[in-house]
Amino acid sequence: MIKNICIVGYGCIAPVHAAALSKLPEEVKIYAICDIVRERADKGAEKYGAKAYYSIDEALEDEAIDVFHICTPHYLHFPMTEKCLAKGKMVVSEKPLVMTKDELSKVSVFKDSDLYCIFQNRTNNSVQKLKEIIDSDKTLGKLTGIRAIMTWKRTAAYYRSGPWRGKIATEGGGVLINQSIHTLDLMCLFGGKVVSAEAKMSNHSLKGEIEVEDTVEAFVKFENGASGIFYATNANAFDSPTILDISFENASFRYIDGRLYKGGELLASDTAEAPGKACWGSGHEREFFNIYKGNSPLKYKDVENTLKTVFAFYESAKNDGKEIIL
Ligand SMILES: NC(=O)c1ccc[n+]([C@@H]2O[C@H](COP(=O)([O-])OP(=O)(O)OC[C@H]3O[C@@H](n4cnc5c(N)ncnc54)[C@H](O)[C@@H]3O)[C@@H](O)[C@H]2O)c1
Structure with missing residues (x-):
């Protein structure tokens, strides 16, 4: 079944996610773009025919979303990941995934969950x-x-x-x-x-x-x-x-x-x-291929x-x- 993706944070790296995800039309749909800067969310949403959200909490209320791609600043990776996993969503986080040693010990409990990270x-x-x-x-x-x-x-x-x-x-x-x-x-x-x-x-x-x-x-x-x-x-x-x-x-x-x-x-x-x-190389596309085709993703x-x-x-x-x- 096609997975509905919400990209969170539409700054420098998110368009690379969007372009790479577009190459997997049978596996995923760019369903929503979320950014606290409204113009950024609107711009991405318009480009991909997606919904715009201006807060992740609002997007988390949308039951149609299956996966969150976290492309926000480092301090938001762990709190956003934790929230999304708690709601039963799949998460693909940009590096570094965690920002402190304390977050590292907390994220380790998610090791078997639907959490993937980008080291492309x-x-x-x-x-x-x-x-x-x-x-x-x-x-x-x-x-x-x-x-x-x-x-x-x-x-x-x-x-x-x-x-x-x-x-x-x-x-x-x-x-x-x-x-x-x-x-x-x-x-x-x-x-x-x-x-x-x-x-x-x-x-x-x-x-x-x-x-x-x-x-x-x-x-x-x-x-x-x-x-x-x-x-x-x-x-x-x-x-x-x-x-x-x-x-x-x-x-x-x-x-x-x-x-x-x-x-x-x-x-x-x-x-x-x-x-x-x-x-940045060209690895995002290959990582998403691995994730969405179940080919030993990271x-x-x-x-x-x-x-x-x-x-x-x-x-x-x-x-x-x-x-x-x-
Ligand atoms: N894998 C790579 O090679 C690579 C390359 C560049 C960046 N990155 C990573 O990607 C992440 C983002 O980096 P960037 O360069 O795109 O940063 P950026 O500042 O260009 O983009 C971050 C975006 O997040 C938005 N944002 C901030 N707070 C938010 C919130 N609470 N909710 C929703 N959106 C919010 C900002 O408005 C901005 O548009 C970082 O973790 C960075 O390390 C990875």
Whole structure:
């Protein structure tokens, strides 16, 4: 049966959801768009021939809605998810899904429920290829370490573009919980369970503008004994390609700029065409395909390792880089 979707929060990322959902006409219908800014809800509703709602509570009264796509600022993810699940609705939440360690412990009780989360880079061709190799190639030897580096530029104008950005209470943090969470997610996917973490954070470039970190450097130990180093910043003068180096005893891989290499050999390339910013990639469509066609979609338990590591980094940074045992 076709599922009726309500997209909540029609800002930057929601149109990417809408465009991707439109490609699944046999599975879903964009039934409603909800935003507290009326013009945004009206604009999306008009484009997709959907109903407009101006509050999620109002939308939750509409029994025809089956699924809520949460595309709101970070501080609203968990409370909205909790409300929707309590009403028996299915939820697809944008990252990060939760904003604090306390919310993480509360959301873990929903692990078997109809709750899906968007970490779309996991569906990239290169990521799928490398995961497949790691899981099947017995000649690689043990993982020895991962190096992950994301260096982007986010200006004061970017942070001023939404009232929730750059503030602890509404964004929860900066470059770590927002931009580089995808890079950390891949590091955790390839490295396995993180057992300890240390991190330091700074605001180098936007003092007086943002309360959150623009830079994080961190060190993790994985359960299998390998180590990971992680560096992410929004203080670069330009957006440069994100790099993940994944090293095994007998082989090493580099994932850079949407391409996966083993030594110098190109093994896979990501698909380029997608609406929105290039750094968002084209994974939303594939994630929705997985969710609505029941093809192993991402649930809370799949991203728990990443989210625990995020909050361990924040805890470590608050304690002068102390080692946090997970
Ligand atoms: N997966 C990705 O690559 C990716 C990329 C960009 C953003 N995101 C995530 O998407 C989410 C939204 O980010 P964005 O850049 O679209 O932000 P945005 O500020 O552009 O959009 C948020 C929208 O939510 C609306 N909103 C705020 N409070 C609301 C409420 N109580 N009820 C209904 N609507 C409300 C705002 O009016 C705004 O239109 C964030 O979690 C962000 O991290 C993910």
